[in-house]
Amino acid sequence: MRIFRLDFFVFLFFGFFAAIVVLLLYGEYLRKKLSQAMEKIALLEKNLQGMDKQAKLIIKSDLELRLYQDEIHDKFRKLSFLKNFIGTSLNILDKEELFSRIDKKVINDIGFEKGAIVVYPAGEIKVNIGFSPDEIEAIETISQDVFSTSYSIISSSSRFFEKNRKKIFLDGFLCGPIISGAKIQAIFMVGKCILPRGIDEAEKEVFSIICMYLGQCLDNITSFESLYRAGEELENKVKEKTFELRKSLEELERVSKMKSEFISSVSHELRTPLTSIKGFSSLLVAEKFGKLPPQAKERLKRVDENVDKLVNMVNTLLDISRIESGRMEIKIVSSDIVKLIKDVVDFLMPQVENKRIKLEMDTPSFLEVYMDRTLIERVLINLINNAIKFTPQGGKILVKCELREEKAVVSVRDTGCGISKDDLKKIFDEFFRADNPVNREVRGTGLGLSLVRRIIDIHKERIWVESELGKGTTFHFTLKNKK
Amino acid sequence: MSEIAVALSKEREEKEAIREISLKIKYSLPWSIDLVLVFFTPHYRTPFLLSSFFDTLTPNYIVGIKTPWIIYEDRIIHQGVMVISISSPGANLRLNVIGRDDFDKIEVSLRNLLRGASLSFLFAFLSSSINQEYFLKELKIALGKSENFLGCGSLLSEKNGDFSYQFLDGKIVEGVLFLGLGRNMNIHHKKISGFIPLGRPFVFTKIDKKRRLILEIDNRPAFDIYRKYLEEKIEIFKERNLFYLYPLGVKKDISYRLVSIQELLEDESFTFVGNIEEGMQGNIMILKEKALWEEIENFFKDDRIFSSSKLVMVIGSSLREKILKEKVREELNLIKKNLDNVPLVGFYSRYHLEFDAYFRNFVFEEGNLHLISLR
Numbered sequence: 018m019r020i021f022r023l024d025f026f027v028f029l030f031f032g033f034f035a036a037i038v039v040l041l042l043y044g045e046y047l048r049k050k051l052s053q054a055m056e057k058i059a060l061l062e063k064n065l066q067g068m069d070k071q072a073k074l075i076i077k078s079d080l081e082l083r084l085y086q087d088e089i090h091d092k093f094r095k096l097s098f099l100k101n102f103i104g105t106s107l108n109i110l111d112k113e114e115l116f117s118r119i120d121k122k123v124i125n126d127i128g129f130e131k132g133a134i135v136v137y138p139a140g141e142i143k144v145n146i147g148f149s150p151d152e153i154e155a156i157e158t159i160s161q162d163v164f165s166t167s168y169s170i171i172s173s174s175s176r177f178f179e180k181n182r183k184k185i186f187l188d189g190f191l192c193g194p195i196i197s198g199a200k201i202q203a204i205f206m207v208g209k210c211i212l213p214r215g216i217d218e219a220e221k222e223v224f225s226i227i228c229m230y231l232g233q234c235l236d237n238i239t240s241f242e243s244l245y246r247a248g249e250e251l252e253n254k255v256k257e258k259t260f261e262l263r264k265s266l267e268e269l270e271r272v273s274k275m276k277s278e279f280i281s282s283v284s285h286e287l288r289t290p291l292t293s294i295k296g297f298s299s300l301l302v303a304e305k306f307g308k309l310p311p312q313a314k315e316r317l318k319r320v321d322e323n324v325d326k327l328v329n330m331v332n333t334l335l336d337i338s339r340i341e342s343g344r345m346e347i348k349i350v351s352s353d354i355v356k357l358i359k360d361v362v363d364f365l366m367p368q369v370e371n372k373r374i375k376l377e378m379d380t381p382s383f384l385e386v387y388m389d390r391t392l393i394e395r396v397l398i399n400l401i402n403n404a405i406k407f408t409p410q411g412g413k414i415l416v417k418c419e420l421r422e423e424k425a426v427v428s429v430r431d432t433g434c435g436i437s438k439d440d441l442k443k444i445f446d447e448f449f450r451a452d453n454p455v456n457r458e459v460r461g462t463g464l465g466l467s468l469v470r471r472i473i474d475i476h477k478e479r480i481w482v483e484s485e486l487g488k489g490t491t492f493h494f495t496l497k498n499k500k
Numbered sequence: 501m502s503e504i505a506v507a508l509s510k511e512r513e514e515k516e517a518i519r520e521i522s523l524k525i526k527y528s529l530p531w532s533i534d535l536v537l538v539f540f541t542p543h544y545r546t547p548f549l550l551s552s553f554f555d556t557l558t559p560n561y562i563v564g565i566k567t568p569w570i571i572y573e574d575r576i577i578h579q580g581v582m583v584i585s586i587s588s589p590g591a592n593l594r595l596n597v598i599g600r601d602d603f604d605k606i607e608v609s610l611r612n613l614l615r616g617a618s619l620s621f622l623f624a625f626l627s628s629s630i631n632q633e634y635f636l637k638e639l640k641i642a643l644g645k646s647e648n649f650l651g652c653g654s655l656l657s658e659k660n661g662d663f664s665y666q667f668l669d670g671k672i673v674e675g676v677l678f679l680g681l682g683r684n685m686n687i688h689h690k691k692i693s694g695f696i697p698l699g700r701p702f703v704f705t706k707i708d709k710k711r712r713l714i715l716e717i718d719n720r721p722a723f724d725i726y727r728k729y730l731e732e733k734i735e736i737f738k739e740r741n742l743f744y745l746y747p748l749g750v751k752k753d754i755s756y757r758l759v760s761i762q763e764l765l766e767d768e769s770f771t772f773v774g775n776i777e778e779g780m781q782g783n784i785m786i787l788k789e790k791a792l793w794e795e796i797e798n799f800f801k802d803d804r805i806f807s808s809s810k811l812v813m814v815i816g817s818s819l820r821e822k823i824l825k826e827k828v829r830e831e832l833n834l835i836k837k838n839l840d841n842v843p844l845v846g847f848y849s850r851y852h853l854e855f856d857a858y859f860r861n862f863v864f865e866e867g868n869l870h871l872i873s874l875r
Contacts, residue, residue, distance in 0.1 A: 065700040066700075068698075068699050068700055069699045069700050069728070069729075071698075071699075072698035072699030072700075072729055072784065073699075073728075073729050073730075073731065075698055075786065076698065076729045076730060076746060076784070076786065077729075077730060077731065077733055079745070079786060080730065080733055080737060080742070080745065081733070083742075083745065084736070086825075213739070213740035213741065214736070214739070214740055215739075
């Protein structure tokens with residue numbers, strides 16, 4: 018019984034011990050399992066945290082990228098707007114038209130819903146897109162701020178104004194001056210920003226560029242207007258002067274015509290009696306009406322000579338007036354100038370010999386030119402006659418003809434007293450006679466060279482003179498060479 | 501066997517546009533036309549377009565859909581008219597427009613439309629002025645469940661006119677348009693998403709379904725979910741209302757359904773477009789281009805139906821357009837490349853409405869691109 022009891026207790030003891038061991042082992046197993054689960058949960062949590070971290074990174078970078086893209090896109094849009102706005106309004110030269118370009122689209126492109134331009138200081142509203150009359154009044158208040166802040170841009174997200182106990186609320190606006198000629202000409206204001214990010218530096222920059230550009234445009238318009246006015250004044254003056262000149266010219270032409278007609282009619286009237294006088298004086302000198310006393314004959318000879326001069330003068334005057342009035346019949350044909358020179362020289366040779374001067378010719382054997390032979394003959398007679406007249410005894414005359422650059426140039430050179438520089442300018446004027454000792458002795462009409470120039474003019478050729486006092490004078494004229 | 505012809509005109513002059521399109525359609529579809537769908541931008545007058553096409557193309561049915569943009573091949577047209585003409589002898593076409601004044605009769609009208617009809621697909625073009633909840637209720641009563649249904653919400657505001665019209669006996673009816681296509685027309689519908697979930701899943705713990713509000717997520721104010729991920733950028737995100745960039749996703753078995761945030765309220769709750777039940781799991785979603793391009797490639801690899809269609813109509817989403825911006829063209833390009841010679845046409849809508857088998861309900865969704873193949 019005792020043994021049994023002992024065995025029972027031993028068994029109980031060992032059983033209890035075994036149970037404790039088993040429980041301990043199971044507890045350890047459970048602890049391990051729990052620890053593993055906890056580890057897994059921690060790992061999962063770590064993964065989830067990693068996922069969140071990654072998600073944050075992705076979302077934030079994506080947002081940042083999009084904001085940058087939006088900003089770049091917005092800047093491009095603004096640049097493109099500025100380019101278009103400036104491009105389309107660059108040549109506007111009218112204030113009204115310039116202001117009319119600030120329309121709803123422009124205001125929206127800047128990023129706003131409302132816009133206004135108020136002329137300063139008159140207060141006239143040039144542009145109003147969406148602003149209420151109360152808000153426009155508020156602009157005047159804001160414009161005071163523009164002046165007190167050295168004409169800078171005023172920007173505000175929102176602002177209250179009180180007018181006649183009425184509260185006016187302006188939402189997200191920009192206000193700036195339009196300066197032209199160093200003065201504020203108008204106030205430009207945009208309000209109610211429609212951009213999601215609100216007003217930032219980019220909007221202010223674009224707005225200030227537009228304000229500056231509008232000011233620049235106004236400057237251009239002012240410059241153009243003053244230029245236009247000056248141009249108009251100048252044009253009017255030119256018109257006035259042209260009118261005066263035309264009147265003077267008409268008067269001159271009328272007087273000239275009257276003069277030509279007068280000379281022509283007087284010359285005609287003179288020629289008839291002169292012809293008769295000349296006829297009778299020649300007959301008297303030739304003693305066709307009987308012998309004359311020597312003194313009377315001498316006097317009559319001088320009368321006859323003077324009548325010749327008078328006839329010559331009247332003929333010259335008639336020729337000039339014919340040329341002037343275009344009544345002279347001109348027949349320009351090709352002809353040998355050398356032969357004509359020789360004929361004229363032969364014709365005048367007795368005078369040359371009388372005066373005991375030497376006349377030389379330097380011409381080719383033949384040179385065909387376009388000319389009116391009769392008129393050019395008169396030119397040559399006049400020029401050589403003058404040369405004879407002004408060349409002192411023992412002097413020399415050279416008549417030259419040469420081909421220069423497809424033109425025949427005829428020159429008559431004498432070794433006379435020469436012409437002063439002042440007189441040279443007037444030498445071809447009608448009735449002008451140079452002041453020199455020969456002219457004081459030799460009488461002349463002062464018409465010869467005038468006729469010569471007119472004849473050369475109607476050939477559309479050139480005549481000029483070179484002279485040196487005390488050494489001599491050379492007259493040159495050109496004629497068109499026949500190739 | 502149905503024949504389809506598509507023509508586009510970008511002529512500003514309505515008469516010229518009508519002339520150009522009519523000639524093109526008549527050339528490629530010389531026989532009788534059953535249905536004409538006219539997609540047009542708001543630059544054109546609805547009555548003039550519809551009555552003119554009714555006269556020139558003489559279809560049995562004509563429908564106008566006004567949309568801000570038209571998708572034509574891989575291009576987005578901002579001003580133009582596009583016409584889809586369908587000739588399907590013996591086709592069972594069902595068409596009905598419920599005017600604004602009759603929106604309370606949607607269920608009855610829909611039942612009448614479906615009575616005795618054996619349709620392969622039903623389209624609904626929804627006016628912007630319609631009450632979505634009410635429409636959903638009426639739709640459920642009338643249809644019960646239908647996987648062959650797609651609704652699109654107008655992007656245009658009410659003052660610009662509803663985007664759907666029907667021309668009936670010289671009268672324009674404007675409102676909600678139902679277009680049912682019979683069994684002889686093979687319609688296949690699928691969508692492209694490109695959205696992937698990010699971060700730790702959360703639980704929508706408090707939802708006000710009536711007011712369409714997400715009140716709490718993980719027992720915290722709903723807005724905290726964005727605060728958590730955006731940290732220091734939350735202010736600018738909130739200020740610029742950029743919620744459309746990262747919509748929420750409701751976890752289904754292995755996929756997600758998008759829930760777009762409409763507005764943040766003062767108590768930091770959101771109004772939303774989508775379908776959520778309390779206790780559902782969700783994630784914040786992001787549209788990743790790389791994932792999108794892969795999805796498009798796989799889409800056409802897995803489903804050869806589209807590349808062998810007579811026409812593929814794509815219905816874009818304004819939210820997607822806002823997220824993808826210029827990449828929208830790349831997306832269209834890639835789709836067109838995979839479609840090869842199959843004409844690709846479409847338009848944009850604000851939201852889509854479809855039946856979700858997981859939710860066993862019709863659900864609104866924003867942000868996906870729906871492709872419909874007509875064979």
